[in-house]
Amino acid sequence: MAVNLKPLAEQNLLAVAGVELMVAEAGIKKANRKDLLVIRLDEGATVAGVFTQNRFCAAPVQICKANLEQGVAVRALVINTGNANAGTGAAGREHALQVCAALAEDLGCQTEQILPFSTGVILEPLPVGKIIEALPGRRTACWAEAAEAIMTTDTAPKAASRTLVLDGVSLVLTGIAKGAGMIHPNMATMLGFIATDAAITQPVLNQLIREVADQSFNCISIDGDTSTNDSFMLVSSAKAGGALIDSVDHSHYVPFKAALLDLAHELAQAIVRDGEGATKFITVKVEGGRGVAECKDIAYAIARSPLVKTAFFASDPNLGRLLAAIGYAGVHDLDVDRLSLYLDDVLVACEGGRNPAYQETDGQRVMQQSEITVRVVLERGVAEATVWTCDFSYDYVRINADYRS
Structure with a gap:
């Protein structure tokens, strides 16, 4: 659906x-x-x-x-x-x-x-x-x-x-x-x-x-x-x-x-x-980059991560997966202590770690929505990029396993 x-x-x-x-x-x-x-x-x-x-x-x-x-x-x-x-x-x-x-x-x-x-x-x-x-x-x-x-x-x-x-x-x-x-x-x-x-x-x-x-x-x-x-x-x-x-x-x-x-x-x-088996529509917005290219690199690292996508399908606020994707996106001089990560309006991480005020119930509330925005603020420039993606469900595997049937 x-x-x-x-x-x-x-x-x-x-x-x-x-x-x-x-x-x-x-x-x-x-x-x-x-x-x-x-x-x-x-x-x-x-x-x-x-x-x-x-x-x-x-x-x-x-x-x-x-x-x-x-x-x-x-x-x-x-x-x-x-x-x-x-x-x-x-x-x-x-x-x-x-x-x-x-x-x-x-x-x-x-x-x-x-x-x-x-x-x-x-x-x-x-x-x-x-x-x-x-x-x-x-x-x-x-x-x-x-x-x-x-x-x-x-x-x-x-x-x-x-x-x-x-x-x-x-x-x-x-x-x-x-x-x-x-x-x-x-x-x-x-x-x-x-x-x-x-x-x-x-x-x-x-x-x-x-x-x-x-x-x-x-x-x-x-x-x-x-x-x-x-x-x-x-x-x-x-x-x-x-x-x-x-x-x-x-x-x-x-x-x-x-x-x-x-x-x-x-x-x-x-x-x-209408992604195969999709149950969530996810906007990934990366702001404050030195250039659009690095913002897109980070956005796509999040958007194509199977671990991130399956967490969204499960409505599981296992949000360390987002930080891992940001970290391996290829922006080698990224200062993670300046970075902020939001799930809709919920500040999840800042100053290199979990936001002290973050409550998992807030993350859970957002993750249960059918439309979610992930916002990453890099604090290293004025460039930004937005990417749209979806979650991975059981049906994605079923559809592609049976594609030629």
Whole structure:
């Protein structure tokens, strides 16, 4: 059960002009489920992406990166679930290209104008025949169905929209994401797709996606494992009219980025809330560092510690585990005597040890909540970083032990 995840029925998901969604059932892993999504773009759209840094990056990731580097005019994205097409070598790349070629022929464009994406089991050949056979049977869909079509171990689809008005022109941003396990960022994490009808040049779009990824999808961790298939894409259809955002100095850049980041935050946090077996949503905030990097190092040491995560699952205020994680995070000149550790509003540790006023009943009260904030104050600078994570439950082991069943 996802932790306080807003139901999709309560989301006002808005269509994005110039972006058409289509879903199909290819039976890649299971029959009678949506497992194939096509996102068709009108001519003139611009597309930017960031991808996993895992050296075993999947065949579709390799193709997407190459096509974008060549500056091709992207006409469609095709996403399958049930098979990651990763660890599949040259054959995997050929299979992905076959899917792209089949869709390109249908849409009347070039193969390189199609960007492929896959998610699912690694080291298994892509059932390219099933996918190509299913493509002609795709049907027009809404964003809610698109979100369902990219799920794997997710218990709920993840999608959201934002609107803003700039100089009298109403702009729409809508996005979907998937991910529940093998989540630890090294650029972005999972699969995420956001589309807007705002007009944005390619260089600005490239900068936007990097900045937003670093402040959203690069700030989540479920289990410390970086996927082979992580991809986060941003599409500008330019169909709303209005001014072209052609520079970071443009008056629309800051408000548009704020709306985009707000949307990305919701999608990124939704992934953590739906973490495999998660029962707690945990915010880890590190303040007073000399730089953002060391703050993130400490935050991630806490967020990916199995001992910390299992303590949260048990609602056990065994908070020495937090201090241990802080200590091994790699900040070698850290003065622990200046550090303060809070659990929500409860001061747990200070001056190198347990706060004399700390009562375990206070820690127990916070640990029983479904949403918890861990706050670390370093007192060595002004930098800060926030990471979102979840606990480890028995179900995390069960889900991953049975993943291929």
